[in-house]
Amino acid sequence: xSPGLIIVSNRLPVSVxxxxxxxxxxxxxxxxxxxxxxxxxxxxxxxxxxxxxxSDDLSEKERQxxxxxxxxxxxxxxxxxxxxxxxxxNGYSNRLLWPLFHDVVLSKSAVEKEDEYWKVYRQxxxxxxxxxLARSNAGSNIWVHDYHLMLxxxxxxxxRPDDKIGFFLHIPFPPMKGFTKLRDAPAxxxxxxxxxxxxxxxxxxxxxxLESVRHYDLGTIQPSKVLLGDRVVRVTDFPIGIDYAKWRxxxxxxxxxxxxxxxxxxxxxxxxxxxxxxxxxxxGLVERLVAYQTLLEQNPDLHKKVRLVMIAVPSRTDIEEYKxxxxxxxxxxxxxxxxxxxxxxxxxxYQYVSLGFEQLRALYQRADIAFITPLRDGMNLVAKEYLxxxxxxxxxxxxxxxxxxAEELKDSIMVDPAKPASLVRGLKRAINMPRKKxxxxxxxxxxxIADSTIHxxxxxxxxxxxxxxxxxxxxxxxxxxxxxxxxxxxYNRSFKRLILLDYDGVLAPFASRPEDAAPSPKVKxxxxxxxxxxxxxxxxxxxxxxxxxxxxxxxxxxxLVAEHGIFTKKxxxxxxxxxxxxxxxxxxxxxxxxxxxxxxxxxxAFVETKTAALVWHYRKANPYYAHKYLVILKRxxxxxxxxxxxxxxxxxKILEVRPLGIDKGTSAIAWLHSTSPDFVLAIGDDYTDEDxxxxxxxxxxxxxxxxxxxxxxxxxxxxxxxxxxxxxLSKK
Ligand code: GDG
Numbered sequence: 217x218s219p220g221l222i223i224v225s226n227r228l229p230v231s232v233x234x235x236x237x238x239x240x241x242x243x244x245x246x247x248x249x250x251x252x253x254x255x256x257x258x259x260x261x262x263x264x265x266x267x268x269x270x271s272d273d274l275s276e277k278e279r280q281x282x283x284x285x286x287x288x289x290x291x292x293x294x295x296x297x298x299x300x301x302x303x304x305x306n307g308y309s310n311r312l313l314w315p316l317f318h319d320v321v322l323s324k325s326a327v328e329k330e331d332e333y334w335k336v337y338r339q340x341x342x343x344x345x346x347x348x349l350a351r352s353n354a355g356s357n358i359w360v361h362d363y364h365l366m367l368x369x370x371x372x373x374x375x376r377p378d379d380k381i382g383f384f385l386h387i388p389f390p391p392m393k394g395f396t397k398l399r400d401a402p403a404x405x406x407x408x409x410x411x412x413x414x415x416x417x418x419x420x421x422x423x424x425x426l427e428s429v430r431h432y433d434l435g436t437i438q439p440s441k442v443l444l445g446d447r448v449v450r451v452t453d454f455p456i457g458i459d460y461a462k463w464r465x466x467x468x469x470x471x472x473x474x475x476x477x478x479x480x481x482x483x484x485x486x487x488x489x490x491x492x493x494x495x496x497x498x499x500g501l502v503e504r505l506v507a508y509q510t511l512l513e514q515n516p517d518l519h520k521k522v523r524l525v526m527i528a529v530p531s532r533t534d535i536e537e538y539k540x541x542x543x544x545x546x547x548x549x550x551x552x553x554x555x556x557x558x559x560x561x562x563x564x565x566y567q568y569v570s571l572g573f574e575q576l577r578a579l580y581q582r583a584d585i586a587f588i589t590p591l592r593d594g595m596n597l598v599a600k601e602y603l604x605x606x607x608x609x610x611x612x613x614x615x616x617x618x619x620x621x622a623e624e625l626k627d628s629i630m631v632d633p634a635k636p637a638s639l640v641r642g643l644k645r646a647i648n649m650p651r652k653k654x655x656x657x658x659x660x661x662x663x664x665i666a667d668s669t670i671h672x673x674x675x676x677x678x679x680x681x682x683x684x685x686x687x688x689x690x691x692x693x694x695x696x697x698x699x700x701x702x703x704x705x706x707y708n709r710s711f712k713r714l715i716l717l718d719y720d721g722v723l724a725p726f727a728s729r730p731e732d733a734a735p736s737p738k739v740k741x742x743x744x745x746x747x748x749x750x751x752x753x754x755x756x757x758x759x760x761x762x763x764x765x766x767x768x769x770x771x772x773x774x775x776l777v778a779e780h781g782i783f784t785k786k787x788x789x790x791x792x793x794x795x796x797x798x799x800x801x802x803x804x805x806x807x808x809x810x811x812x813x814x815x816x817x818x819x820x821a822f823v824e825t826k827t828a829a830l831v832w833h834y835r836k837a838n839p840y841y842a843h844k845y846l847v848i849l850k851r852x853x854x855x856x857x858x859x860x861x862x863x864x865x866x867x868x869k870i871l872e873v874r875p876l877g878i879d880k881g882t883s884a885i886a887w888l889h890s891t892s893p894d895f896v897l898a899i900g901d902d903y904t905d906e907d908x909x910x911x912x913x914x915x916x917x918x919x920x921x922x923x924x925x926x927x928x929x930x931x932x933x934x935x936x937x938x939x940x941x942x943x944x945l946s947k948k
Contacts, residue, residue: 220260221678222352224344224368225361226305228291229256231268232282239278241285244268245529245570248361248386252674256290263291264347266305271295294347296340303336306535309364315537316394317363317387318498318592323537334400338367338840341407345371354378357681360411362386367403367840370410374839378923382681383411384454387594388620389421392428402432406843409434409444413681415454417595417620422451433850445866445903446924454677455624456595457669463604464666466577475578483582486523487647490583492576492598493590494531495568497541500591500616500633501528505548505564507589507639512556512563515644520561522647524587525579529570542568580605585612585646589633593619599628600665609655609662612646624664627657695919695930695941703897703917704944710895712751716884716908717743719758719765721868721901722921725935728836730760730824735768739939745946747773747787753891757781757880759872759904761826762792780874780904781883782828795878801828803860807873810852814845821845829874846871867902881907888912897945899938900928 229249233240243249249256256263267282274282279295286293296304311326312333326333345368348358359382360368369381395401405428408414416422426437436443440452466472489508493499508524528545532538549566556563571579580586586602596619603613603625615621615628622630629649631642693699707713720726720733723743727733735743747754756769757777762785765776776785776792783792808823811832815821820837823830832849834842849871853864861876884898884907896916898908909918909927920928921938932938 220258220262220352220356221255222348222356222358223252223255223261223263223361224348224358224365225263225265226309226364228263228265228267228286228289228293229253230286230289230291232285233269234274234278239281239285254671255674255678259290261290262351263289264344264351265291265294266296266301267293270298270301272298292347292351294344296343300336300340300343302534303333304340305364306532307333308337310532310535311537312398313363313366314387315497316398317390319390319394320497320591325536330399341365341367341371342840344368345375348372349375352379356380357678358382359384359677359681367407368410370407370839370843373410380413380681381411382413382415382677383408384415384677385421385594386417386456388592389416389424389428391424392431395424395428396431400844401428402434402847403840403844405429405432405434406847409442409449411449412447413677414449414451415677416451417453417455418623419453421594421620422453426451432847433854434847443925446868446922446926448925450680452680454673454680455620455668456597456673457665457671458597458600458604459671460600460604460666460669463577463580463601466574466605467581467607469574469577471572471574472577472581475575476581479578479582483523483525487521487585488583489522489524489585489587489643489646490527490579490602491524491587492527492579492602493529493588495528495538495542495545496531497537498591498593500589501526501541501545502548503591503633503636503639504587504589505545505552507636507643508564508587509548509552509555510636510640511643512552514640518647519556519563520558522563523561523565524563525565525583526567527571527576527579528566528568530568576601577605581607583611585614585643587614587643587646588619589614589616589631589639589642590619591616591633593621595620597621599625603658603661604665606658606662609658610651611658612649612654613658613661614642614646624668625661627661693930695932695937699930700941700944704947706917707895707897707945710893712891712893713753713895713897714887714891714893715746715752715754716757716887716896716898716900716912717755718880718900718902718905718908719756719760722899722935722938723756726835726868730833731764736939739942740769740772742939742942742946743769743774744772746942749946753787753887753893755887757883757908759829759831759867759902761824775887777880777883779826779829779878780872780880781878781886782874784883803856803862804830806860807853807856807862810856811849811873814849814852818842818845826874828878829872831873832871833869834871835869842869865904867904872904879907880904881911884908884911898928899932 227244229244230241231244255261282293315322354376357380361384369383372381429442430437442449491504549564552564553562580602588599599615599621613628615625616633617630629642629646632638723739724733724735746752755775759780762778762783765778773787775787782795785792807830811823811830815823818837818841821834823832857864862873863876865872896912898912898916899919900908901921906927918928919930919932920926921932
């Protein structure tokens, strides 16, 4: 049975409010709950989110009632206090991330509180992580939604390396220049990069994201993906759609028909222009009204013939900027209505309300023109819903070119919301547009919307997420018993064999302190046996220092390579040889304090000094700080590495600095030259072992231990499987 799906979002599809001491449950507004309904209704799946009210004045009993009621919908609440809601939701998410991502000017008071808000944002993301971890098992599929939870994927990844984690951003991702204004931009990116799959509405947002990842040097950028050590994060577009059939067919509903008749009478004989948006600074509501005002000023002939119905849905009402917007908008409505209105014509029908589905559907059906001009919008579902709701191919759509929907709805009348004249022109064109002329364009757009629905969106994302691990593995096949037998046969037939083995993660599992990862007696016995076999050269090729290797394996007839090739000790030799021109460590005095500085900031991280390398270990570190400072460290080290001829390589929870030209590939090639083998086996688990896989001939048997992209041909799961395989090999 495939594992269930865990959906995580700020809000749940069911919301709760408390009026006069009574709890009320109601469905949340918005396309997401509808789109994911088929997943949410499956009892194997879970939806985790905030129920919409502060937990401060909820009794234990009330919490229980909420949890029980939500459980009926497979929903699980994350309870947040008012203080947490203020810092996380109203503060960091909606006063900083939201405006910044929509290119809206940030308020000064919000910027001043960035630090304070950030602390709560992090804290709440951790609360979400704890909730997800407590309610799911290892191996789950987890789908995280939106800008409120950008740190969550990495927090989950740290605990669940094998889970499939997807992240979808419902709002635009801004260009790198805008995004990097945030003080904690790298930490947000590192958070999202904990995912296997990152989805955006349209390609430009995905590219902006990749550009920011490149800016902070967080990974290797390839088209639509980021390579991160041994992981691949796929970054791609999934344009969200609507439930087309539901909107289209709703004209049959009794409630819709009744409401439509009411609107028909109410707006009799007028050309109706609608705007439907949450009351939000990014939606360009003031700009829209100003455009309408200008249109009326410039075209007196339109007076009494048109009417603008503005539905402004209450949203984020605790936030200062939203309160001010409402005041400004209402003042403007009043101004337009008093300037142009007459006793029987009110130019703007302003409604600050959340309509029911049937009312909204009827309004779409009645509206001659939809005037949808957000300053910026991730997608904008209203534009799609309007077109789906039209009888036949009627209606005219005016749409901002800065809405994600503009990518698909190219046949709309496209306007630039930053240019007032463009809005006025667009609206005038819509009013004068001959119905028949526009019908063809509506038909094309309706087809587009019908082809790419909310179901195809959710299904497409989930399919991709499930496939993602396979992508991470590349074409590498797991080393089947049959293949193992073939390798053993080939080994037995050959005359001269070279066996290159990494140590950590291959011959011994990782321990939290490097000195604790000693080999088991069985591994030592197997290595000893292989090394004693005539015509075998067995090389332990490791990043470790000489001390550990000597202590643990020095007594066996093995060859040892320490510090990725700086030191070599051949099986018969007593002493280590140093690769010429590599052990000068003048640079260490300069780099070590830098690594120490960031280790001090990262609880649990420490610096290991090798003869000719420095290693920043973060296996035991708090993952949040580790990612944050890893990013900064890489950036700080880059120019220093160029100056001193060093390479900075990220391995398994380590960042290693060592001289250029010293890597396992160079070392492997040297062993090939000195032994001329007819059988080569190389086993490794780490990023640094990829150099070894690349260095050996194509005919070599290369085996990667664990997950992640690799150049190796085969894969084994863990050191225990390596041990079993070596046992087969040593039974000659
Ligand atoms: C975010 C992104 C992206 C509106 N008024 C009423 C009402 N609505 C429903 C609409 C529509 C939804 O709310 C609004 O969706 P939008 O896409 O237009 O905008 P956001 O709320 O800002 O949504 C956006 C979306 O996420 C999905 O990814 O497209 O870009 O900003 O479905 O129908 N519903 C009811 N009464 C109303 O008065 N019942």
